[in-house]
Amino acid sequence: MRVATDRFELRRAAGKALLVGLDAPRFTAHPVFELNDTGAYLWERLAHGDEPDAAAEGYARVFGVGADCARKDLAGFLDSMRSIGAVRR
Amino acid sequence: MATLRSALRGEDPAGVRGLDPALVDEVIALAESHSVTALLYGRLGSADDPRCVRARRLVADRALTCARQLYRLTFFSADLVRSLSDAGVESVLLKGSGVAALYPVPEYRKSGDVDLLLADPSRVGLACEALRRCGLTVVGEQDAHHHVSMRSPQGIEVELHVAITEDFDSDGLNRVVARCQAEAVRHVRAVRLLGCELPVLEDAYQALSLLLHMLQHFLRAGFGLKLLCDWVEFWARDVDPEQVDAYLRLVDACGLEGFSRVVTSACVRRLGLEESTAVVMLEGGRPLDERLVDDFLREVFDAGEFGHSSSERMVALRGSSLVDVAREFHHQTRLNFPRACRCPVAWPVLWAATLARFLRNNRRVRGTTTGDVIAEARRRGDLVRRLGLFGDGAEGQLK
Structure with missing residues (x-):
């Protein structure tokens, strides 16, 4: 499972993590989603090529949560990303 | 800064x-x-x-x-x-x-x-x-x-x-x-x-x-x-x-x-x-x-x-003399009427039109006086002259 880095790019500006949609019909608005810190971290790990398990492990370590919580948060994150077309198998 | x-x-x-x-x-x-x-x-x-x-x-x-x-x-x-x-x-x-x-x-x-x-x-x-x-x-x-x-x-x-x-x-x-x-x-x-x-x-x-x-x-x-x-x-x-x-x-x-x-x-x-x-x-x-x-x-x-700090700013002259004012006026006329200006016979009419537009815009658009706009243009023209942009000064002579 990979995040669709060909369709979205994570940008950082003004203290925010902004996920910008790259792919839209001409002259239509491109979506911009604001990710929180945990979402931005998971996106970057997955965009870097990490497998979901590795991303969850890193997440648990960095944010000081248990493994189960990390996996649950990852699943929730992937659901959100799937809903906007930002995940591909 | x-x-x-x-x-x-x-x-x-x-x-x-x-x-x-x-x-x-x-x-x-x-x-x-x-x-x-x-x-x-x-x-x-x-x-x-x-x-x-x-x-x-x-x-x-x-x-x-x-x-x-x-x-x-x-x-x-x-x-x-x-x-x-x-x-x-x-x-x-x-x-x-x-x-x-x-x-x-x-x-x-x-x-x-x-x-x-x-x-x-x-x-x-x-x-x-x-x-x-x-x-x-x-x-x-x-x-x-x-x-x-x-x-x-x-x-x-x-x-x-x-x-x-x-x-x-x-x-x-x-x-x-x-x-x-x-x-x-x-x-x-x-x-x-x-x-x-x-x-x-x-x-x-x-x-x-x-x-x-x-x-x-x-x-x-x-x-x-x-x-x-x-x-x-x-x-x-x-x-x-x-x-x-x-x-x-x-x-x-x-x-x-x-x-x-x-x-x-x-x-x-x-x-x-x-x-x-x-x-x-x-x-x-x-x-x-x-x-x-x-x-x-x-x-x-x-x-x-873009010079929005004051309504008197419109142009900077080549210098601060009346000749520079007249010169800039003609230049603005050429900018406003690029095709018509190719015919010198039309210049008096075009100058009149440019002047009318200039006076009107100073009052209605910029909300200032023509005198203030010209004074500001002459003031800034001194810097243009010192920069030598038009061949009058030390450097950067426009050909």
Whole structure:
């Protein structure tokens, strides 16, 4: 499972993590989603090529949560990303 | 200025001494007038003083707004270029996202519209038609002859340039610029931003375009710090020495080496452009008078973005005499009526029309008096004369 880095790019500006949609019909608005810190971290790990398990492990370590919580948060994150077309198998 | 310099140099914000809270409001007001507020993001220290807290919040808001605008304009620019290309019209992006891409954080460079230079100016009709099919409309009242203004349904203004700048009051310079432009559109490269390939001029020509843009506005109502920030960011990169040499040849051909040196020197003195980076551009010619550079910088500082700081700003004369006033008046007539002015018999009528428009606009649009506009133009003309832009002074003689 990979995040669709060909369709979205994570940008950082003004203290925010902004996920910008790259792919839209001409002259239509491109979506911009604001990710929180945990979402931005998971996106970057997955965009870097990490497998979901590795991303969850890193997440648990960095944010000081248990493994189960990390996996649950990852699943929730992937659901959100799937809903906007930002995940591909 | 020190805060802006630290931002452009990419200095560690923690290492920058916290701004005196008493000065914060003034700094923000100045930044706003120059549209560089977003560049101050993260640069206003961490003091708990309510003024600093309020300022940091304002800067963060501006930065976020700029970011969203950059995304909007970048995708829009790419769509415009593709649509024009589909219609057989090649174009190059001037300023906007192409220049923002030079910045460490492109999002912080404020842009408001899209400027496209048509590779073949004769295709401007075809270009307008192609963009009309995409939903844009031609703006009713065109305020310039070197571009056609169109507007998107979302209100974004698009300028289709048939020339990089409006004509200067120097036929020699205009001829050289036209030649440079014809060359420039054969030297295009792609800049990648947000997955978009944006066509921009190669460095030598992009630098010339930036310089000409500054000159155009300098001779009009003025320009502010944002364009100097663009200059800093442009040259702070590792520009290929061949491109630097090509730029110097272009600037020499245009007779603008003096103006280029003054602009560059101002950026070195106050905006953090490394002298070692700019050394090639500062070499040669007579030594620069430091007071001249400071006065130039003060003029930029006072102007605000595009000279919007005061309604008396309209043009800068070649000097401060009545002859210079008359000369500029004729130049404005030529700008207003480029085709009709080819017939000298029509000049009296055209002068009358220009005068009527000038008097009316001073009253209704600028809300000031004609006397004040002329006085300001003469005052600024003294700096133009000292810069030697029109062959009267020490450097940068326009041909």
